Amino acid sequence: MKNKIFYIIEGENIAYSIVRNLLHQGHNVYYISSNQSNINMILSLKAYYSNLDGILHDPTEISFLESLDMAPNRVGGxxxxxxxxxxxxxxxxxxxxxxxxxxxxxxxxxxxxxKLFLTNHIETVSVTNWIEKLIEASIEYQTNLSFFNPYADKLAIIEVKIKKQDYAANKKLKDLHMPENSIVSMLIREDGIFVPQGNTEILPGDKLVIFSLKDKVPEVKLKILKG
Incomplete structure (x- = not known):
């Protein structure tokens, strides 16, 4: 693909990574956000790439969207x-x-x-699907996920959204003492997606993505919700 214009809307850590990769490939990137701190974070890349601009604006405003350069032969997406x-x-x-x-x-x-996105002809990327495909590829090609390979037919991916009354709320990950053969692999928060560490505090509203053996699912959910 020859150099194109890409518009990246909102997002923090994942947006930073995608913007950096597009810039490295030589594309022109406009990052649009209604949050000044997000703009500042992304624009830190401008020290290395001149083909980046940040726009502080509400991305849902129709008149603003109409003002963008959307020539099909120039815009990559x-x-x-x-x-x-x-x-x-x-x-x-x-x-x-x-x-x-x-x-x-x-x-x-x-x-x-x-389904709502797909029925409106919008291409989607799902964090859960990424994880599933990585696991499937690892199992198929016998790469380095040795923990899961013997249990491929028994593996479950659990998504749990934390409420303020749940046991895990406001606790550090290391203090949950997760059941054997279960791993909290990803934490999704309003401001980004993280790989949690032992000292990561889990907050109400966080969404945990957990790898577990299927027969451990009830125990995992009980540990997260009730302790």
Missing amino acids: VISLSGDDALNFVVSWLIKSLYEDIRVISLVNYPENE
């Missing part, structure tokens, strides 16, 4: 990476409505919402 599926859908739907020839890709944080 619009990628919406907010932690809020509703915002991602609104932005993606508006772009598709205004510019039917533009490729639109959206992060879907909750798999149950994916």
Whole structure:
């Protein structure tokens, strides 16, 4: 693909990584966010790449979207990476409505919402699907996930959203003492996606993605919710 324009909408850590990769490939990137701190973080890359601009604006405003350069021969795509599926859908739907020839890709944080995006012809990326594909590839090619390979047919991926009354709320990951053969692999928070460490504090509203053996699922959920 020759150099194109990409619009990246919202997002923090994952947006930073994608913006950096697109810039490294020589593309021109516009990062759009209503959050000044997000803009500042992404624009730190401008010290290394001149083909980056940040725009502080509400990405759901129609008149603003209409003002963007969306020539199909110049734009590689619009990628919406907010932690809020509703915002991602609104932005993606508006772009598709205004510019039917533009490729639109959206992060879907909750798999149950994916059908809504797909029925509106919006390409999706799901964190859960990424993990599943990585595991499937590792099992198929016998790479380095040796812990899971013997248990491929028994593996489960659990998603648990933490409520303030849950046992795990406001506790450090290391203090949960997760059941054997279960791992908290990812923490999804409003401001980004993280690989949690032992001292990571789990907050109400966080979503935990957990690898576990299927027969351990009830025990894992009980530990997270009840202790």
